[in-house]
Amino acid sequence: MARAWAVTTGVREPTAPTVSAARRRREWLRTVLYHAVVAGLGFVMLYPILWLFASSFKAPAEIWTDVTSLIPRRFTPQNYVTGWAGFGRITFATFYKNSLIYAGVGTVAAVMSSAIVAYGFARIRFAGRGFWFTCMLLTLMLPVQVVIIPQYVFFTKLHLINTFYPLLLPRFFGMAFFVFMIMQFIRGIPKELDEAAEIDGCNHFGIFFRIILPLIRPALITAAIFSFYWTWEDFLTPLVYLNEPKLYTISVALRSFADPSAATDWGAIFAMSALSLVPVFLVFIVFQRYLVEGIATTGMKG
Amino acid sequence: MAASLYFAFTDYDILTPPRWIGLANFQRMFFDDARYLQSVTVTVVYVAIAVPLRLAFALAVAMLLDTARHGVSVYRAAYYAPSVVAGSVAVAVMWRQVFGTQGVINAGLAILGVPPVKWLGDPDLAIWTLITLAVWQFGSPMLIFLAGLRQIPAELSEAAALDGAGAVARFFRITLPLLSPVTFFNLVMQTIAGFMVFTQAFIVTGGGPMDTTLFYALYLYRRAFESFQMGYASAMAWVLLVVVALLTALLFKTSGRWVFYEAKEGR
Numbered sequence A: 001m002a003r004a005w006a007v008t009t010g011v012r013e014p015t016a017p018t019v020s021a022a023r024r025r026r027e028w029l030r031t032v033l034y035h036a037v038v039a040g041l042g043f044v045m046l047y048p049i050l051w052l053f054a055s056s057f058k059a060p061a062e063i064w065t066d067v068t069s070l071i072p073r074r075f076t077p078q079n080y081v082t083g084w085a086g087f088g089r090i091t092f093a094t095f096y097k098n099s100l101i102y103a104g105v106g107t108v109a110a111v112m113s114s115a116i117v118a119y120g121f122a123r124i125r126f127a128g129r130g131f132w133f134t135c136m137l138l139t140l141m142l143p144v145q146v147v148i149i150p151q152y153v154f155f156t157k158l159h160l161i162n163t164f165y166p167l168l169l170p171r172f173f174g175m176a177f178f179v180f181m182i183m184q185f186i187r188g189i190p191k192e193l194d195e196a197a198e199i200d201g202c203n204h205f206g207i208f209f210r211i212i213l214p215l216i217r218p219a220l221i222t223a224a225i226f227s228f229y230w231t232w233e234d235f236l237t238p239l240v241y242l243n244e245p246k247l248y249t250i251s252v253a254l255r256s257f258a259d260p261s262a263a264t265d266w267g268a269i270f271a272m273s274a275l276s277l278v279p280v281f282l283v284f285i286v287f288q289r290y291l292v293e294g295i296a297t298t299g300m301k302g
Numbered sequence B: 001m002a003a004s005l006y007f008a009f010t011d012y013d014i015l016t017p018p019r020w021i022g023l024a025n026f027q028r029m030f031f032d033d034a035r036y037l038q039s040v041t042v043t044v045v046y047v048a049i050a051v052p053l054r055l056a057f058a059l060a061v062a063m064l065l066d067t068a069r070h071g072v073s074v075y076r077a078a079y080y081a082p083s084v085v086a087g088s089v090a091v092a093v094m095w096r097q098v099f100g101t102q103g104v105i106n107a108g109l110a111i112l113g114v115p116p117v118k119w120l121g122d123p124d125l126a127i128w129t130l131i132t133l134a135v136w137q138f139g140s141p142m143l144i145f146l147a148g149l150r151q152i153p154a155e156l157s158e159a160a161a162l163d164g165a166g167a168v169a170r171f172f173r174i175t176l177p178l179l180s181p182v183t184f185f186n187l188v189m190q191t192i193a194g195f196m197v198f199t200q201a202f203i204v205t206g207g208g209p210m211d212t213t214l215f216y217a218l219y220l221y222r223r224a225f226e227s228f229q230m231g232y233a234s235a236m237a238w239v240l241l242v243v244v245a246l247l248t249a250l251l252f253k254t255s256g257r258w259v260f261y262e263a264k265e266g267r
Helices: A002-010 A017-056 A060-065 A078-084 A092-123 A129-140 A144-157 A165-173 A176-187 A191-199 A204-215 A217-233 A236-241 A250-257 A266-298 B002-007 B024-032 B034-065 B072-084 B089-098 B104-111 B126-136 B139-151 B154-162 B167-195 B199-205 B216-225 B230-258
Strands: none
Touching (some): A017 B034, A017 B072, A017 B089, A092 A129, A092 A204, A092 A250, A144 A165, A144 A236, A176 A217, A204 A217, A217 A250, A217 A266, A250 A266, A266 B089, B024 B230, B034 B139, B089 B104, B089 B199, B126 B199, B154 B167, B167 B230, B216 B230
16 A cells, blocks of 8 residues: 555656645655654554663662653663672572573574484485474474473483473474474575585585585574574473572573562562563664564564 | 373373373363363463454554655564564563553553553453553564565556555455465464463463463463373363364365465465
8 A cells, every 4th residue: 555655656747846846745744644653653662672671770769650751860770780699699690691501502403403404304305204294394383382291201200300401402303493494495405506516426414514504594594593582582491491590591580580479679670681681682683684584484483 | 292192191290100091181171170161261362362463463564564665674673673572581571560550551541640450460451461462562473464565566556546446445455365375374373372372471460360361371381380280281282282283274274265365376
């Protein structure tokens, strides 16, 4: 609709100057109106996040007396200092470290293993390929709840509760979403490249590392971004497997920190909440292009 | 997966070996467990309201942003930003305070002279805080709609406009039918995701007040990891899987009637 309008009015018609002036004014008015509406709505959308960041810089007394304001009367980093101290003598440095291990190792493992599995499905003919592919697609729509219970039992038997193994090990077997996405990408690469490499004496590993891997970089980056988000924000898995505060990831730590029955220092809670979102927004700003294209082309949920 | 299916027919608390009890878990679920039925009702209500609302917002904003004006990419990023942090605990913690008795919403209402509302404490209102949270995060369906809108040739709309079709008619006769495959995809994805919502309910309302926000996934978690009834929880997980699969199948089945594929795509 809007575009159709832009096209029709974009045409310069040789009419009298008064008419064109009126038209230009109308066009200008519509542009102003458009920006007012869209920016206004955008502000409403962003308001809660801005409010969180603003509150984290307010003095404790100001947070609830001047609730709606987005500009602290007096900027104070105090909340970040008290918040960083954490609880039970464990600082947020530990929680950050845990989250970075989970998100960092988890992402590298998930993306690399998914790429290898995707290559296998896309390029190697092996017995039962159709069957295994169907299995993988099924796990795509499987609720986490179905998988996590037997997994929990399995890791309990191995006495691996309260370690990072239950969080990281599954990532080394590829994640269905990424396998599917990378596979679609590999299919777009001409097979002649593989064949040429084969003639030159490359085996499957050579083809994968020298031909495919450099060509699927955009898909790998998109997968890595999503994997980072999902792991960084993952709450259920660490909640289930990590019961010792010194192992908490940020999401679990925040939840204990903000426990409604115990929480009093909201400034500190807001400060740590805001801080936990910073890596996510940084990645978002730096890699926005990959993200938008990734969602638009693969239809992935964010 | 097979293990999970087996557990569904057992009584299992991890410490002692699983005991085969046949269909007893399912019988208890459907006939004896009032909280289970409550969690089903709550989840269905949530999905039925939040998903269409979220898609409507996503489409409306996508249409607003489907233009060649300056600054659109900035707006797109701004509208998508809340969805980037969608599942995070930080946002859930924040949301609880936004809707708290002293929160932003009540402060805004106070300016209008409305007395404070107990959003999280009122059994009738608590679920709406979670629905607004879901609607707020319409970013990914919006981007998918936007990609879909870009595919529609502008000539179609222009031709219809020349034939005298108004904006409303153009929307319902051209945009919406051509967008139906994208809408269908979004609907399936969002419905599946809607049934799995956990973090938000766990943090924002904790299932309360009076179990009015006891989502299915939350109740399942409590059964499995707070009461350690692994057998019962597995049975719940399988019912969820079957229901979601059936629902998806149903959506696919009815899609023939309202999803319009262009000839070249239809093969």
